[in-house]
Amino acid sequence: MIREHVPHAARLSFLLILTAAFAAPSAWADLPQQTPSIFAPASAPASSIFGLSIFTLAITGGIFVVVGGLLAFAIIRYRERANDDTSEPPQIYGSMQVELAWTVIPILIVVVLFLTTARIIFAIQDAPQPKDALDVTVIGHQFWWEFRYPKLGIVTANELHVPVSTARDPEPTYLHLLSADVDHSFWVPQLAGKTDLIPNHPNETWIEPTHTGLYYGQCAQFCGVEHAKMLLRVYVDTPAQFAAWVKDQQQAGAEEPQVAAGREIFETHACANCHAIKGTGALGTFGPDLTHLASRDTIAAGAANNTPQELFNWIKNPDSIKPGCLMPSMQLSDNDIHELVAYLETLH
Amino acid sequence: MADQSIPIGGSLDAAPRERERLPLLDRLHEWVVTVDHKRLGILYVLYALFFLVVAGAEALSMRVQLAVPNNHFLPPEIYDQFFTMHGTTMVFLVGMPILFGIANYIVPLQIGARDMAFPRLNAFSFWLTAFGGILLYWSYIGGFGLYGMGNAPDVGWWAYAPLSTKPFSIGPTVDYWALALIVSGFGTLGTAINIVATTLSMRCKGMTLLRMPLFVWLMLVVSALTLITITPLTAAQVMLLLDRNLGAHFFDAQAGGSALLWIHFFWIFGHPEVYVLVLPVFGIASEIIPVFSRKAIFGYPAMVAASVGIAFVSLGVWAHHMFTVGMSSVGNTFFVLSTMMVGIPTGIKIFNWLATIWGGKVRFQTPMLFCVAFLFQFLIAGLTGIMLSVAPWDWQLHNSYFVIAHFHYVLVGAIIFNIFAAVYYWFPKVTGKMLSETLGKWHFWLFLIGFHLTFDTMHFVGILGMPRSIYTYEANRGWGTLNFIISVGAFIQGIAVLIFLWNVIVSLRKGKEAGNDPWDAWTLEWATPSPPPAYNFASDPVVHSRRPLWDIKHPDDPDWKYES
Numbered sequence: 001m002i003r004e005h006v007p008h009a010a011r012l013s014f015l016l017i018l019t020a021a022f023a024a025p026s027a028w029a030d031l032p033q034q035t036p037s038i039f040a041p042a043s044a045p046a047s048s049i050f051g052l053s054i055f056t057l058a059i060t061g062g063i064f065v066v067v068g069g070l071l072a073f074a075i076i077r078y079r080e081r082a083n084d085d086t087s088e089p090p091q092i093y094g095s096m097q098v099e100l101a102w103t104v105i106p107i108l109i110v111v112v113l114f115l116t117t118a119r120i121i122f123a124i125q126d127a128p129q130p131k132d133a134l135d136v137t138v139i140g141h142q143f144w145w146e147f148r149y150p151k152l153g154i155v156t157a158n159e160l161h162v163p164v165s166t167a168r169d170p171e172p173t174y175l176h177l178l179s180a181d182v183d184h185s186f187w188v189p190q191l192a193g194k195t196d197l198i199p200n201h202p203n204e205t206w207i208e209p210t211h212t213g214l215y216y217g218q219c220a221q222f223c224g225v226e227h228a229k230m231l232l233r234v235y236v237d238t239p240a241q242f243a244a245w246v247k248d249q250q251q252a253g254a255e256e257p258q259v260a261a262g263r264e265i266f267e268t269h270a271c272a273n274c275h276a277i278k279g280t281g282a283l284g285t286f287g288p289d290l291t292h293l294a295s296r297d298t299i300a301a302g303a304a305n306n307t308p309q310e311l312f313n314w315i316k317n318p319d320s321i322k323p324g325c326l327m328p329s330m331q332l333s334d335n336d337i338h339e340l341v342a343y344l345e346t347l348h
Numbered sequence: 349m350a351d352q353s354i355p356i357g358g359s360l361d362a363a364p365r366e367r368e369r370l371p372l373l374d375r376l377h378e379w380v381v382t383v384d385h386k387r388l389g390i391l392y393v394l395y396a397l398f399f400l401v402v403a404g405a406e407a408l409s410m411r412v413q414l415a416v417p418n419n420h421f422l423p424p425e426i427y428d429q430f431f432t433m434h435g436t437t438m439v440f441l442v443g444m445p446i447l448f449g450i451a452n453y454i455v456p457l458q459i460g461a462r463d464m465a466f467p468r469l470n471a472f473s474f475w476l477t478a479f480g481g482i483l484l485y486w487s488y489i490g491g492f493g494l495y496g497m498g499n500a501p502d503v504g505w506w507a508y509a510p511l512s513t514k515p516f517s518i519g520p521t522v523d524y525w526a527l528a529l530i531v532s533g534f535g536t537l538g539t540a541i542n543i544v545a546t547t548l549s550m551r552c553k554g555m556t557l558l559r560m561p562l563f564v565w566l567m568l569v570v571s572a573l574t575l576i577t578i579t580p581l582t583a584a585q586v587m588l589l590l591d592r593n594l595g596a597h598f599f600d601a602q603a604g605g606s607a608l609l610w611i612h613f614f615w616i617f618g619h620p621e622v623y624v625l626v627l628p629v630f631g632i633a634s635e636i637i638p639v640f641s642r643k644a645i646f647g648y649p650a651m652v653a654a655s656v657g658i659a660f661v662s663l664g665v666w667a668h669h670m671f672t673v674g675m676s677s678v679g680n681t682f683f684v685l686s687t688m689m690v691g692i693p694t695g696i697k698i699f700n701w702l703a704t705i706w707g708g709k710v711r712f713q714t715p716m717l718f719c720v721a722f723l724f725q726f727l728i729a730g731l732t733g734i735m736l737s738v739a740p741w742d743w744q745l746h747n748s749y750f751v752i753a754h755f756h757y758v759l760v761g762a763i764i765f766n767i768f769a770a771v772y773y774w775f776p777k778v779t780g781k782m783l784s785e786t787l788g789k790w791h792f793w794l795f796l797i798g799f800h801l802t803f804d805t806m807h808f809v810g811i812l813g814m815p816r817s818i819y820t821y822e823a824n825r826g827w828g829t830l831n832f833i834i835s836v837g838a839f840i841q842g843i844a845v846l847i848f849l850w851n852v853i854v855s856l857r858k859g860k861e862a863g864n865d866p867w868d869a870w871t872l873e874w875a876t877p878s879p880p881p882a883y884n885f886a887s888d889p890v891v892h893s894r895r896p897l898w899d900i901k902h903p904d905d906p907d908w909k910y911e912s
Contacts, residue, residue: 035826036813038744046744053741060731071702071723078641080709088902089709093910094647094700102699103692110688113738118681120740125677142516177674182511183607185672185747189813193743196673199510199601201608203674216825220672220747220815222504224511225424228818324424 036189036216042236043191044165044172044208045124052120059113127206134162134173140184140197140219142326143226144288144301154249155276157288158301160234163242165208171239172208182224188217188234196221209236218302225324231302245295252279253291254346262343265336274327277347287327294347300325311341383467384882385452388474390778392449393771395478396442400845402485403437406430408842415835417823427819428502433484435505436525439621440532441481443763447628448539450770451567453778455543457873457880458561460552460889465545473538480532487524501525504817506618507588509599509610514592523592526585533578540571540578547571552872554891558652559911561871561894562645565652566631570624573659577620584613611673615666623662626758627655629766630697633719636773637701639869640716641708644907647700648894654693654700661690671742680739687737694730698723713867714788718769721796725761729754732807747817750810756803768795768848775852776866780878781859787851795844801837805830870895 041047078089138160139146147156165171177186179197186205187194195205209215219230237245255263263280266272272282278291293299296306303322304310313320315337318327332340370378379387410430413422422430452470456463464470487500501521503512512522547560547568560568588610590596597603599610638645645651668687671680701723710716732754736742745751768791775783809830814821821827865874872889873880874897893899893907 033824033826038811038813045740049740049744052738053735053744056735056738056741060734064727064731067698067702067727068724071705071727074702074705075710075720078705078708078710080642080711084709088642089707091644091905091907091910092646092703092707093644094650094703098703099647099650099696099700103696106692106695110691113734114685114688117684117738117740121680121684122677124740125680182516183508187747187813187815189744193740194672194746195743198607198673200604200606201601201674216813218815218818222428222508222511222817224516225428225502228424228820231822 034214034216038189040190042209042211042213042215044210045192045206046190047210048120048124049193052116055116056113059109063109129174129206130170130172132171133206134171135176136160136162136173137176137178138186138197140177140179140181140186140223141286142181142224143219143230143322145186145230145232146180146288149246152246152250154246155289156249156292156296158232158298159296160232161237161242161245162207162209162234163239164212164236165210169239170208172206174204174206177203177205183221184219184223184230185221186217186232187220188215188232190215191217191234194220207234209234212236212238212241226322229301229303229322229325231298233298233302248295248348249292251292253277254348255279256346259339259343259346262339262341265332265340266343269330269332270328271330271340290344290347292347293344308341308345311344312337315340381471383463383471385456385464385467385470386778386880386882388470389449389451389453391474392445392452392477395474395481396446396449397849399437399441399481400446401849403434403442404842404845406434406437408838410434411835411838413819414821414831416832417821417825417828419820422819424819425502428504428817429500431817432501432504432507432525436484436501436529437481438759439505439625440529441477441484443625443759444536445477446767447570447625448536448543450632450767450774451543451563451628452539454774454873455546455564455567456550457777457876457884458564458871459547459550459555460872460885460891461546461550462884464542465550466542469538470542473535473542476535476538477532478535480528480530480535483531484524484528487521487528490524506614507610508607508614509588509591510601510607512588512610513599523589526589530582530585533582536574537578540574543567543571544575552885552889552891558649559891559894561631562634562648562651562655563628563631566627566634566655569655569659570627573620573627573662574624576663577617577624579617580613581617581621584610584617587613608673611670612666615669619666619669620659620662622755622758623659625763627659629722629763629770630655632766632770632773633701633722635871636715636719636769637704639867640711640713640719641705642711643704643708644895644898645700646703646706647696650696651700654696657693658690658697661686661693665690668737668739668742671739672746684737684739688734691730691734691737698727698730713772714783714785714792715769715773715867717789717792718765718772721792722762722765722769725757725765725799729757729761732757745810747815748810749806749814749816752816753803753806753810756806760799761803765795765799768792771848771852773867774873775855776862777873777878777880779856779859780862781855782862782866783855783859784851787847787854791844791848791851794847795841798837798840798842798844801840802834803837805833805837809834865897868901870898870901872896 039050041050135151137148137150145158147160162173163171175186177195177197179199181199184197185194186197191207191209192205195203197203213236215234215236217232217234219227223230267281272284274284274287276283276285276289276291298304299306299311299314300322304314317329318325379391382388409422410427413419413427452464499519499521501524503517503522507522507525510516547564587596587598591598591600597605599605599607601607634645634651665683665687667675667679667683736745736751736754772783772788809827812827814827862878864877875889876884889896893911895907899906899908
């Protein structure tokens, strides 16, 4: 595992230049403004990639200044002027020495850049998994994310919770990437580069977040009509927060008698064919597990906030929020949907 | 040696007899049945310009949709169709036809031939390509029969399986996509064979391989590369059609097929394809930059070697499109190295163009303006290419708007800019009229401003984490302002293209007479009248150097004294 430390000031200045200067005012006031910039890393692989990218930028920037400067000089210095005579300039056909020089210098640059790149590739890709690392299986679906914590017995969707990693208590998370249908790609820019989820081709990646907070990502491989709304959130929790979240998620679905009507609608309609709620007869696996739906901030893979009103709209007509998504409108009466929403709201 | 074998200027008594004007229908018929390489070249270019406008309109619609967050201008289905059709159209129906069209017109003239080696194959290839384009767009009308008017392929121009297989793409639109590209691919293969045969066997007396103009050299290299690169795409598309229609399982992961297989096939085609598009414009730049700098090209043998080198290395870099599919660390490292190596011959080319300008007398007429912009933009495109070859950084940048910015810097900043340069440069030869310099400069500066607003900005929005292929995005990501700038730039480019089309129409009617050699150039096409007669040259030219017209214009100081 590599820990190339990026000076905080450098990171901050990039953020200031690239994000603050261009940030658009938020239209959805209840969502925190946060740009998932690759130059604002908050996790181990993303930060070593950031270091490598600054190194590459410095080299390519230097080349640009030199070659671009020579080009600009040449076209200005050697432009045809109004008082020039009509004679042709001296004809020069080439020079072996010069050709050799501008072949060898790029080769040397390539060697340096290649060796640096290779070192980081091996450091990231071949990092051995520590025994106590958290394992999460990520399954891409059209158009949502399934997260399974096999050692903890948790199944959830679209909002990944992981513990923060500190120098005293390193806590990386290893992600095993699968797909249930077509190609997807797991990308949370501030945590790690992307890795594809390809059917019948298991992949792996890891993150080791050093800062708590909420990080945005989304599917980065076109996967069909609602690819744009296959959003992804990663909550990096303190160890205490994470332990509390795990404890909650391991419970069966809440049972409150005053919402029994909604629960019955859920279990006796087609909802149960696609969605599971632990502790009930609903065992479907085509859609997200809803055992702790109310503990999530968003619905529909981040396409809407998890409020009773949005939940109502979503159940009544999913296409109004996410046109083309695979959840059908069940043609329930408004009253039934209200009962259903009341039940789902209790699933903390 | 010193005897003048090629008449120049107006001294050639080959002006065609004034032809009687045929009725419209007969003239159209002449164009349909023509096997003349010049007429076919013009047909290719017109066909490509038509689709340039179509695919440009698709791009502008997408830019309206993305101009502000959470927009509802295009529904997602239409947006997906538009980016699929935009990419497919620009690569297969604009880029390749326009470059092969220019080659069709110019290559025989530059090597002193009277036509291509196989004129009938030439006509056949054009009409196959044209039919392929019509077939692709027919999917809008016939995609689902009359019930489904308005459907088109919507799986991206890369059409990754299994998204493009039957369970995930019902209806025949993907079949249209595959069949149309197979058909136009056969047309491209025919033209490639034709160019290889023409350059190898139709050169005039004295034109050895190392005296061929660089544009001809590049077209020879590109045509050879095309023969290698189209085949895997055709094979993959046949497999896809078998999967979709006859129950095969090449790409069906659930039945033991491989989704990864398609990605490999596609990029074994797809990466060399980039070079099929960019190498011809290297040839165009290598014709225009010397003429407008008033100097011979610097390091001709190095330019030839670098071109062959780029083509060769380009066959071994395809998996740099696949750094995120989960290859082994050794596999990734190999493709990092091979990709970075492309930078070496590419650097040689840029340095040689720079050295050609160095010490010259640069004339900034419209063709040269486009070429100068090309040099800077191609430098940047090359450097962002180096950034993307750094695999760990590519894990971040892959499929983000940074990649879109990078390849549009190549496809627009290098290729389209040089295609405009070529049109301004050779339009006088083809039509006998000059394009307006005033309109040309408006076209250039507007296109330049629009290009940089759009594609410079895309780099930043990619670094801020915006993925490609999304029809909308949330306001709280901080991408809104940048996307608005990108869209404004796109429309400025659109206006510039309209000015260009207007320039073509106006200049055709009232343009200044061009004469045989308006640019005081040095290659053989400028020794014939403008437009050239059907037989090109009244007598077979004989050349003694790479710049036959220079030798004639400067009998006291001819090139053949210095060329090794």
